[in-house]
Amino acid sequence: MxxxxxVILSITDLSKYxxxxxxxxxVKTLGIExxxxxxxxxxxxxxxxxxxxxxxxxxxxxxxxxxxxDEEVLSFALTLLLLKVIGDRMLTRRxxxxxxxxxxxFMAGEDNGKLVYILDKLNLKILxxxxxxxxxxxxxxxxxxxxxxxxxxxSWKLVHRLVEKGWVYVNKxxxxxxxxxxxxxxxxxxIDEMKIEDVQFPDELYSLIEGLSSEWGRRLKSIREAxxxxxxxxxxxxxxxxxxxxxxxxKAGKNVPHSARFALASFLLSVGxxxxxxxxxxxxxxxxxxxxxxxxxxxxxxxRGSGKKxxxxxxxxxxxxxxxxADCKVKHPLMYYWMTLRRRxxxxxx
Amino acid sequence: xxxxxxxxxxSAKGLFQSYYKQLTVGDIVxxxxxKREFAFSxxxxxxxxxxxxxxxxxxxxxxxxxxSPKHVYYSTAYYLYPSAKDMDAKGWEGADLVFDIDVxxxxxxxxxxxxxxxxxxxxxxxxxxxKACPHCGGEAIEKRTWxxxxxxxxxxxxxxxxxxxxxxxxxxxLHELFITFSGHRGFHIHVESPAVRVLNQDARRELIDYVxxxxxxIRVMLVKNKGGFKLRYGANSSGWYARISRWALFMLxxxxxVLNLRxxxxxxIGSMKKEAVAIDENVTIDTKRLIxxxxxxxxxxxxxxxxxxxxxxxxxxFIEKVKVFSKEEIKISTGGELPxxxxxxxxxxxxxxxxxxxxxxxMLNGAPIKINV
Numbered sequence: 015m016x017x018x019x020x021v022i023l024s025i026t027d028l029s030k031y032x033x034x035x036x037x038x039x040x041v042k043t044l045g046i047e048x049x050x051x052x053x054x055x056x057x058x059x060x061x062x063x064x065x066x067x068x069x070x071x072x073x074x075x076x077x078x079x080x081x082x083x084d085e086e087v088l089s090f091a092l093t094l095l096l097l098k099v100i101g102d103r104m105l106t107r108r109x110x111x112x113x114x115x116x117x118x119x120f121m122a123g124e125d126n127g128k129l130v131y132i133l134d135k136l137n138l139k140i141l142x143x144x145x146x147x148x149x150x151x152x153x154x155x156x157x158x159x160x161x162x163x164x165x166x167x168x169s170w171k172l173v174h175r176l177v178e179k180g181w182v183y184v185n186k187x188x189x190x191x192x193x194x195x196x197x198x199x200x201x202x203x204x205i206d207e208m209k210i211e212d213v214q215f216p217d218e219l220y221s222l223i224e225g226l227s228s229e230w231g232r233r234l235k236s237i238r239e240a241x242x243x244x245x246x247x248x249x250x251x252x253x254x255x256x257x258x259x260x261x262x263x264x265k266a267g268k269n270v271p272h273s274a275r276f277a278l279a280s281f282l283l284s285v286g287x288x289x290x291x292x293x294x295x296x297x298x299x300x301x302x303x304x305x306x307x308x309x310x311x312x313x314x315x316x317x318r319g320s321g322k323k324x325x326x327x328x329x330x331x332x333x334x335x336x337x338x339x340a341d342c343k344v345k346h347p348l349m350y351y352w353m354t355l356r357r358r359x360x361x362x363x364x
Numbered sequence: 365x366x367x368x369x370x371x372x373x374x375s376a377k378g379l380f381q382s383y384y385k386q387l388t389v390g391d392i393v394x395x396x397x398x399k400r401e402f403a404f405s406x407x408x409x410x411x412x413x414x415x416x417x418x419x420x421x422x423x424x425x426x427x428x429x430x431x432s433p434k435h436v437y438y439s440t441a442y443y444l445y446p447s448a449k450d451m452d453a454k455g456w457e458g459a460d461l462v463f464d465i466d467v468x469x470x471x472x473x474x475x476x477x478x479x480x481x482x483x484x485x486x487x488x489x490x491x492x493x494x495k496a497c498p499h500c501g502g503e504a505i506e507k508r509t510w511x512x513x514x515x516x517x518x519x520x521x522x523x524x525x526x527x528x529x530x531x532x533x534x535x536x537x538l539h540e541l542f543i544t545f546s547g548h549r550g551f552h553i554h555v556e557s558p559a560v561r562v563l564n565q566d567a568r569r570e571l572i573d574y575v576x577x578x579x580x581x582i583r584v585m586l587v588k589n590k591g592g593f594k595l596r597y598g599a600n601s602s603g604w605y606a607r608i609s610r611w612a613l614f615m616l617x618x619x620x621x622v623l624n625l626r627x628x629x630x631x632x633i634g635s636m637k638k639e640a641v642a643i644d645e646n647v648t649i650d651t652k653r654l655i656x657x658x659x660x661x662x663x664x665x666x667x668x669x670x671x672x673x674x675x676x677x678x679x680x681x682f683i684e685k686v687k688v689f690s691k692e693e694i695k696i697s698t699g700g701e702l703p704x705x706x707x708x709x710x711x712x713x714x715x716x717x718x719x720x721x722x723x724x725x726x727m728l729n730g731a732p733i734k735i736n737v
Binding site for chain 1: 502574578
């Protein structure tokens, strides 16, 4: 059966875009089993997949794709499987980011027809505009646009775009950038949806997975230590203006909205306060109910429910919720806190 | 002579029961009902009963008839396991895009006729809307708010602006928009199209900012031109550029003018004041929100969260559609001042009778009133 993708993509294009269903279909027909990866001819695939995972561990760029299409597509599929077995969301995210970045550069270089075809495969609805408008030759579905917007400010911000009847006008480079974001999510979803319960791993693959897993563990430990260094005990003077405002409102006995309470509790917990400390901050609220407050704070701290620890809202969301009170030039309230602390400790060193 | 019976909060349950008894399956307009979480609060017990689900509309209806709840909510989200107690175990599959327009968030002239405040610090009280106590400056303020036809008209105008934006900019068609009265001081606009269900919180925030005109940056939208500035995309453009250009045309008679930054700022602010929609961002950004069930009764008003078409809103048939209980004049006695204007009625301090639905609203929402039945 001829590849439908070949109509638009040449066969060599598939190595640049191994996530395209046609590429994956193609390797399926080869009938390769996991045990085959341990045999010599396919070792290159395993090595390449391991290289991809290591690049994600080290946070470096991925090497260019293999010129052998089948090798590239199989390595991509195997990389996803390895990440699934390692099972760490942060590592998966790092791979998704690195891979999307590599792909984004290819996409930006494609002609319009190819680009539209690839984005369509990522479920990003995009059309070639019937007439170029202010230099924009494509339009993206508005909901796909906001779901894949790289950043909610500057020229990307929806209020600043040409928006018309459900479409947002973009140029080719912007379309490729939106594709990058869509690809990140596509990869994460693919890994999420994989079922590995029935997969039998040959020993050699299994020891590779163990090795990568412990490499990531070491790397993660050093990342966390670096973070912890900057945050030793919480320091109220370094709180960003938004959090300081909420605290003073709570202390003044004002009624603060639920969103502000969530922002405050998640912030305080993130900078190392324990549940009791946080409750004592809230105790001056006019409608303070210890039982309810404790339940909610414990939930935010990850001590209830799924054990998921909540982070405070990022600045964009704080602004939308009407909780932002200053222009701090940071993206996240915690970033303000850490940067202030770091600046201060540098000063003290001097 | 028989002693006069008084309507109490607990006997109000009987009134709600009579309403739910005549409700039919066709009145329950919730899509994918079995995937939604339901929540109830009742007249005879406190708290909210959450994490409840129903396999089919008939079962929900039976529950409404049997328990006559004070408030009924359902989730804007679709879940795999809607009755799971733990939010993360529910298996979130998507959520409707919902906009809430509430006159609580909009300044209106009528508030001084019906809204009351009390300072928790010095116990001073008064009419209208204050942020801080004019007597002691305290900001711990307790409020009791009411709705009148003026409020509803203000909220309705916001709905029209939103609908225009959803159609013209977001490309949604009227039949994709489901508008209901919120039961008290505004409207909910639900969008259930598959394309919006998968929107993440960041995406919803971006849409909120668009609707409210938040984050509009004059420096991004203008370009230098002949010693001044003009819109990056001027006349014949779309989105906010077209709105701003329209306002420039209205104010200056030129739709694509070259102006200095200060003059542009005035145009931007004017346009935003006129065209931005006062939605409550907390509702739209929340992908796990509980929202009032359409056609259910609001426990603090006795009014029905009735669905409206844009056409019906334009015709202004409001009270008739949301009023469930009778217009019959009944005797009341008061233990304090009543708001001067609620729903479609002006209340004088000497009133000794009121239409039943108005008296019920006053009682349910905590006014110092006794209803003799």
